[in-house]
Each structure stands twice: as structure tokens, then as C-alpha cells.
Amino acid sequence: MRPPAPGRIPPRPTHAPGAAPHPGRAEDASAVEGRTAFPGERHSPSGAALGTPPAPVETTVRLRPVPPDPGFATRHHHHAWPPPSPPESLSGTATRLRPVPSRPPVRAAAAVACVVLGLGLIGGAVTGSWLTGDSAAEPVVPDAYTTARSLWHSVPVDTLFPRTLKGDGAGPGRADRTWTRVAVAPDSACADALPAPLVRTLRPVGCTRVLRATYADSTGSSLTTVGLVFTEGDRPAMTALKTRLTTGRLAERTDHIPHTFSVEGTPTAGFGERQRASWTLEVVDGVPVVGYAVSGFADGRTVTDPQPAGAATVTGAKTAAAEAGLGFEAKGIATRIEEGLRTAATTTATAAPR
Structure with missing residues (x-):
């Protein structure tokens, strides 16, 4: 089985190990008892789960890794995917999955672009008037x-x-x-x-x-x-x-x-x-x-x-x-x-x- 994507909780099995799935049939109690509960999951006095675990608060790529369900490996006869080792930089805080290059502020970049464009237009006008001898570019002298x-x-x-x-x-x-x-x-x-x-x-x-x-x-x-x-x-x-x-x-x-x-x-x-x-x-x-x-x-x-x-x-x-x-x-x-x-x-x- 392919390991789940980082930051996502593996799905719970709907049948006991070795048993065939039965659509619409309740989950076997012995299978439930042999599994480790999700953090925060509530149980009845018999040990049956009363609800699904709460969804993670964040859903973006900036989530910190969530450890896999230990009972998931117990409930399967094949080997469970090895839990990934958390990065050394993790200490209870979220980290980015890949480095994001720093960018200059948008306003500063726009100002630089305007200055460059303005200088280009002025230079072009001066050059054009110099090449063509345009009299309109010269100051009007009263006569x-x-x-x-x-x-x-x-x-x-x-x-x-x-x-x-x-x-x-x-x-x-x-x-x-x-x-x-x-x-x-x-x-x-x-x-x-x-x-x-x-x-x-x-x-x-x-x-x-x-x-x-x-x-x-x-x-x-x-x-x-x-x-x-x-x-x-x-x-x-x-x-x-x-x-x-x-x-x-x-x-x-x-x-x-x-x-x-x-x-x-x-x-x-x-x-x-x-x-x-x-x-x-x-x-x-x-x-x-x-x-x-x-x-x-x-x-x-x-x-x-x-x-x-x-x-x-x-x-x-x-x-x-x-x-x-x-x-x-x-x-x-x-x-x-x-x-x-x-x-x-x-x-x-x-x-x-x-």
C-alpha cells in the first residue's frame, strides 16, 4: 500500500483483519478493541468509538506532519508503511515544505519600473527631436x-x-x-x-x-x-x-x-x-x-x-x-x-x- 500524503490521517478500516467487508454492517467490536484510539476520540463503555477524530485545523501545505495511526499496522497482516522521521527542524511549529524565494515589495518594484519607463520616454523624446530637428521641442521665444x-x-x-x-x-x-x-x-x-x-x-x-x-x-x-x-x-x-x-x-x-x-x-x-x-x-x-x-x-x-x-x-x-x-x-x-x-x-x- 502506498503511504498516505504527508499531513493527512490514514483512513480507518471498515472490517476486522482477515474478515470480508460487508456493506452496511457495523464494525466488529473485537477489531475496535484491538486498535489504538485517535487522539481526542470518545468511546462508549464497551470500547466502541462514538465518532471520528476531529479534522485538522489547517489544511494547507504548511501543516506539520501528523503521526500515522499505530492501530493501522496492527489491524493489517501486511507491513504498514514506516512512519517518516520528523525533520530536525520540527519543534512543535509549522514548517514550509519547500523554500520560498524572497521577493521585493510590490510597490518598490512598481516604482522602479515607473522610473525606468519615464527615463526611457524622456530619452526617446529628446533623441527624436534631436534627430528630426523638431521645432516643437524647442521653447517658444516671443517675437x-x-x-x-x-x-x-x-x-x-x-x-x-x-x-x-x-x-x-x-x-x-x-x-x-x-x-x-x-x-x-x-x-x-x-x-x-x-x-x-x-x-x-x-x-x-x-x-x-x-x-x-x-x-x-x-x-x-x-x-x-x-x-x-x-x-x-x-x-x-x-x-x-x-x-x-x-x-x-x-x-x-x-x-x-x-x-x-x-x-x-x-x-x-x-x-x-x-x-x-x-x-x-x-x-x-x-x-x-x-x-x-x-x-x-x-x-x-x-x-x-x-x-x-x-x-x-x-x-x-x-x-x-x-x-x-x-x-x-x-x-x-x-x-x-x-x-x-x-x-x-x-x-x-x-x-x-x-
Whole structure:
């Protein structure tokens, strides 16, 4: 007979030694008397067992060996399996059947794996950007073009519209001119500061805000309103707009003449729509801004034939605007305000943190 597995109790025989088994028949009393009782087994006064031994508390492989039933060998004519010698390490405590290799804690192993994976991803990204020259991996450095979009609310008014402008060689015959700021408008919505046809023309670039100021020349004979229209357009969009204004000649249409800005109680009080004599309208180079200037007589006279500055500054022009030099006034003031805007954009971009 094959010995029972370690940790299990051998089955009790159901018949006396040498007797044939009888299903359903009670066990012979003499066989019971000749057997050693299980630990904890209860007996009747006649010696018969009243119940089976209690099951072991543990049922896992960590059980300590259970000695075989001594009566099992007595009740059989063949040799019983020899009881195994308990290991030397057994001293009433449970032992493992085979050594279990120690493992590092699960959290520590997961943390190490995350660190290794993270370093691999970072290294791969850096290597990939180095090999491909991916510009997205490089920090974004602000330039004057993008910085200029926010200048309408972040730059002092005296920077964008100085109190005094010097126009060396800006007048007819390259005469020097000087202009003094008379009034400054609060930042305005495009629909309030510009005529409707011009607002529609600017719609593809997203007109954001308009800044305006009005200057008077040193003789007090002319007034000029200068403006900066800030847009959301990118470089291609602004290039397309510039083509429409120049090649498409939209900048020369009278329905695109910007509004004047006047303030009651100042020399600009009589400077309105009917006083507009000459104007300039163009995309400012290097920034997403449209610059303009519109000039007229300071005495409030009405002009019936306004003329673009480009035509009013041509030698031999005979219009009222040309003879009064109002085309030079518009171009001279617009040029200096636009130069100041580009300088402010460059300075702001340079000072921005990298």
C-alpha cells in the first residue's frame, strides 16, 4: 500500500483483519478493541468509538506532519508503511515544505519600473527631436510680431502717441515739420472707430481694437487723426490684406476713409467727416496692425474732393489737399507712429522672459 500524503490521517478500516467487508454492517467490536484510539476520540463503555477524530485545523501545505495511526499496522497482516522521521527542524511549529524565494515589495518594484519607463520616454523624446530637428521641442521665444498684438493695452499712451512728433524733412519740399498731440481717444471697438466698408475689409484678419489720437501742426492750420488697428491675423493673412489694400486699391476708395477724432473745447472740435481732405491706409510692416492717418483743415472748412496721400504728394498735384500739403501731413505722422509701434514691439519681445 502506498503511504498516505504527508499531513493527512490514514483512513480507518471498515472490517476486522482477515474478515470480508460487508456493506452496511457495523464494525466488529473485537477489531475496535484491538486498535489504538485517535487522539481526542470518545468511546462508549464497551470500547466502541462514538465518532471520528476531529479534522485538522489547517489544511494547507504548511501543516506539520501528523503521526500515522499505530492501530493501522496492527489491524493489517501486511507491513504498514514506516512512519517518516520528523525533520530536525520540527519543534512543535509549522514548517514550509519547500523554500520560498524572497521577493521585493510590490510597490518598490512598481516604482522602479515607473522610473525606468519615464527615463526611457524622456530619452526617446529628446533623441527624436534631436534627430528630426523638431521645432516643437524647442521653447517658444516671443517675437515682435506676436508681442505687438497686446500692445494696445500694455504700453503707455505716450509711447504709442508721443506728445510731440518731429518730422525732419517730412513736409513739402522736404521741409521740417512738428506736430503736437491735442486729443487721445480711449481704445475703441472697430465698428465705432471705422467706416462699415473698411470694417468688412478687415474682417478676414479679425479686427480687435483701435487706438486713435489727433495732432495739430506747429502753425495750427491743419489737424490729423492717426490710428492703429490691432488684428488677430497671422503673417499670411496680413500679407493677403496688404495686397487687397494696395493692388486692389481699396485703400484709395473714399468709402474706406477712416473717421476723424475730435473733442469739444479743443482745436479739434470742428474736425469732422466733411473736413477730411487726405488720408493714408496700410498694413504696418512686421506687426499684425493696420495704420492710418486722415488730415484736414483746422478752420473747419469743408472738402469736397478728398485725395489719397499718395496722389496728394505727387509733384504738380492741384487739389486743395495737395496744395495745402495735407498729404504730407498724413504720411509724415503715420510713418512716425508706425515706427514707434515697431520699436515698442521689439523692446517688449526682447524684455520677455525666455
